[in-house]
Amino acid sequence: MAMASMSFSLPNLNLRRVNRYSGMAFASVNKETSTTVGVRVTEGEGNLPKVVLTSPHGSEAEIYLFGGCITSWKVPSGKDLLFVRPDAVFNKKKPISGGVPHCFPQFGPGAIQQHGFARNLDWSVVDSDNADGNPVVTLLLKDGPYSRSMWDFGFQALYKVILNSKSISTELIITNTDNKPFSFNSALHTYFSVSVVFSMPSKLPFCWSDQISKFHCS
Numbered sequence: 556m557a558m559a560s561m562s563f564s565l566p567n568l569n570l571r572r573v574n575r576y577s578g579m580a581f582a583s584v585n586k587e588t589s590t591t592v593g594v595r596v597t598e599g600e601g602n603l604p605k606v607v608l609t610s611p612h613g614s615e616a617e618i619y620l621f622g623g624c625i626t627s628w629k630v631p632s633g634k635d636l637l638f639v640r641p642d643a644v645f646n647k648k649k650p651i652s653g654g655v656p657h658c659f660p661q662f663g664p665g666a667i668q669q670h671g672f673a674r675n676l677d678w679s680v681v682d683s684d685n686a687d688g689n690p691v692v693t694l695l696l697k698d699g700p701y702s703r704s705m706w707d708f709g710f711q712a713l714y715k716v717i718l719n720s721k722s723i724s725t726e727l728i729i730t731n732t733d734n735k736p737f738s739f740n741s742a743l744h745t746y747f748s749v750s751v752v753f754s755m756p757s758k759l760p761f762c763w764s765d766q767i768s769k770f771h772c773s
């Protein structure tokens with residue numbers, strides 16, 4: 556089993572303690588499903604199901620089950636700190652380009668498709684919770700014929716997203732359910748929304764990192 560967690564934080568906000576609820580919100584919805592305070596499943600772009608986490612502290616996050624992709628994290632001011640490319644498609648023909656896409660079981664190009672298949676598959680909701688006012692959802696991805704066709708291993712990925720008062724946290728647990736070992740890479744390839752105004756001197760080299768091991772300058 557492998558585990559990784561990540562969290563992005565905001566400056567100070569007041570904390571308010573509320574009761575703990577737990578339940579389950581399901582993916583197959585016609586309109587909207589919610590059994591846990593602050594967690595609902597509804598229809599998003601392209602009629603794809605998405606989980607909406609709503610915090611009593613005023614923040615909100617959206618997670619598409621296709622790709623298990625967090626596409627929005629709005630802080631109490633209403634500002635979305637994540638970015639989704641304007642040309643992103645929500646038709647399952649391509650991964651959603653933006654937000655917090657998964658790279659699993661491979662980062663970048665390699666033996667299988669770029670960044671792996673976890674961002675191309677439907678995850679399901681296996682648990683939802685409300686811990687002291689903080690909505691929590693846990694998504695599941697398991698191997699199936701599509702993943703086996705390119706990566707012949709049994710696995711289970713559990714992805715927990717917690718919307719806290721001042722931050723959003725994620726935890727990914729990968730379990731080998733096969734009878735043979737495997738190795739993998741995993742990353743959350745986050746697109747942040749930034750406003751940057753700068754001018755680039757034309758005589759200086761422009762350098763960027765393409766993949767983990769590649770560095771280019773022009």
Ligand SMILES: O=P(O)(O)OC[C@H]1O[C@@H](O)[C@H](O)[C@@H](O)[C@@H]1O
Pocket residue numbers: 650652663669670744764765766
């Ligand atoms: O374009 P994709 O497959 O969604 O990947 C997102 C980006 O992933 C990065 O790792 C690559 O360096 C970029 O070139 C690429 O655009």
